[in-house]
Amino acid sequence: MKQLLALLLVAITAVVPLAAQYDMTFREALDAMLLNNGSAKSARYDVDAAYNQLHVSRGLRLPKVDVIGGFTLMQRNVDIDLGGTKGVVAESIKGLINSSVTSGLISSSVAQALAEGLSPLMAVDWRYTLQKRAFGVIGATVSLPIYMGGRINIATKVAELELESSSYALDATESHLVTELVECYYGVIVARSVVDVRREVVCAMSRHLSDAQAMEQEGVVASSAVAYMRFKLSEAERDLQEAIGKVSVAEAALNLIIGNEESVNPVDRIFLYDDIYAVDYYMDMADALNPILCGVRLQQQLSLEGVKLARSSLYPELFAMGAAAIYSYQLSDMVPRWSIGIGVRIPIFDGLGKEYNLRAAKRESQSVASMVEDARGDIMLLVDKEYYALQNAIYNIKAIRDAMAFAESYYYSASEGFREGVVSPSDLYDACVAVAAVRVEFLDAAYQFCLSLARLLEASGLSDTFVSYLEQGEKVFI
Secondary structure, X not given: OHHHHHHHHHHHHHHHHHOOOEEEOHHHHHHHHHHHOHHHHHXXXXXXXXXXXXXXXXXXXXXXEEXXXXXXXXOOOEEEEOHHHHHHHHHHHHHHHHHHHHOOOOOHHHHHHHHHHHHHHHHOOOEEEEEXXXXXXXXXXXXXXXXXXXXXXXXXXXXXXXXXHHHHHHHHHHHHHHHHHHHHHHHHHHHHHHHHHXXXXXXXXXXXXXXXXXXXXXXXXXXXXXXXXXXXXXXXXXXXXXXXXXXXXXXXXXXXXXXXXXXXXXXXXXXXXXXXXXXXHHHHHHHHHOHHHHHHHHHHHHHHHHHHHHHHOOOOEEEEEEEEEEEEEOOOOOOOOEEEEEEEEOOOOOOOHHHHHHHHHHHHHHHHHHHHHHHHHHHHHHHHHHHHHHHHHHHHHHHHHHHHHHHHHHHHHHHHHHHOOOOOHHHXXXXXXXXXXXXXXXXXXXXXXXXXXXXXXXXOOOHHHHHHHHHHOEEOOO
């Protein structure tokens, strides 16, 4: 009965992990991850934002055209009152007419006619309205920068560097995601392979228990040997359940990083590739291509542009400007309908803010320069570390293969000896466990190889070449 339950458990665990899953090669998983992963999406949005910001900076060279409108209501009309002048003019005309009559230049009738003709003029209100109290204007204004102290050129250069920096940030994000995908994708493969190994142990222990029970009935082995085999079968079943639990966790991590709604079933096998370049090659590639290091170097250029920008605020600004009225309501005819001109702005004193800003920009530039050297040293150290971790994994794999061949040979001999009654149950179990242990160790070494390779390529700026290593590598079968 115990053997039947064990075999049923093995059959169930052989089917359940692969139910309702979507088959994916590593390349397909990589494409899906780069498309759906939230970190990759966010980095692409940052690139788009920087690209749009570049267009904004280039637009600073173009003229600015605005349409403005307004309605004004003043306290009173703007008038010119000539009432006082009217009295002086009236007295002067009256005196002139009288003197002309007295001197005989004109007759009294003519003088009377002149006086009557001028009376309406003297009766009106001598007040002229320059502007009525209510008026409105809709107009257009145009301004064009001529010289801004170099700020426009600097802003454009900064936007270009920001775009390049965001591209490097995207590359760094995608490179790190490739490493995480390797860890999760091959983690699932290794976890499932471990389940297979543990399942084989359960099957083997079930067969050995059945043999022991038959041998007990024949009097070849004692009942304690059967009890011992039954106990070790329980341990093997426990190890199998633990391995199955790790598969579930690994599959959840893989689905999460890919961002796939359906459960992913990795179909590629773990691989080995020992034709690795010398460490100097990866260091040279890291110095030239590592996106983090390239991004830090761009930050140094940005800091230098920041110094230029702070210095440009000390220079004067020169710009052309113009305005024209498109529509007006009760606007005085004396007001011109358009105007053009040139303006200049010269900074004199602002509390020394610009000077201190320039000093701060210079200090920041010096700080970033020091950070570049530290970053380069850290990257080179990381490349060296991952390279030798990769080499150690290769050496371990070669050694474990020899140990695996020996363990399998020893287990075969122990199985034969147990059936003949010359090998104890504990020795048989130890041989069976040794085979499982060395297989698991081999799987772990192969997994560490893939992970170290991914980390080395990430540090070297070569994560996009991982698939080529995969395609050329030796597929591992356990």
